[in-house]
Amino acid sequence: MIRVTNITDSPKQRHTLITPVGDCVMELTYRPSVQSWFFDLAWNDKTIQGYRIAAGLPLIMGANWPFAFFCLESGGIDPYRLDDFKTGRCQLYFVTPETTALLRGTEVQG
Numbered sequence: 381m382i383r384v385t386n387i388t389d390s391p392k393q394r395h396t397l398i399t400p401v402g403d404c405v406m407e408l409t410y411r412p413s414v415q416s417w418f419f420d421l422a423w424n425d426k427t428i429q430g431y432r433i434a435a436g437l438p439l440i441m442g443a444n445w446p447f448a449f450f451c452l453e454s455g456g457i458d459p460y461r462l463d464d465f466k467t468g469r470c471q472l473y474f475v476t477p478e479t480t481a482l483l484r485g486t487e488v489q490g
Contacts, residue, residue, distance in 0.1 A: 382476065404421060407419060439451065
C-alpha cells in the first residue's frame with residue numbers, strides 16, 4: 381500500500397497519483413452537511429463519482445479496477461472532520477495491484 385500524503389484540510393482537492401498501472405486523478409470533497417469525505421476518480425478513460433470514504437475496508441473494489449484504496453483511522457470512526465487527513469487521524473492509502481489481487485483472491489488486470 382502507498383500512503384497518499386498530501387491531503388490537506390481544504391474541502392475540495394485534486395490529486396494526481398502516479399501508480400504502477402498509470403496515472404489516477406482523485407478529486408476529494410468534504411461535505412459538511414453530512415460530515416463526510418467523498419472522492420471522484422479518473423483512470424484510463426474510466427471514472428467513479430461520489431464514492432464515500434469509509435474506514436477499515438477496501439474502497440472501489442466493486443469497480444473491478446486493478447487497484448483499490450483503504451482508509452486507516454484511529455478512534456473507530458470514519459473520516460468526519462475537515463482536518464482528519466491533515467492531522468493524521470485518518471490516512472488514505474492506494475492499494476497496489478498485487479495487494480488488490482490478494483484481497484480479491486484472483487489476478488487483476490490493468
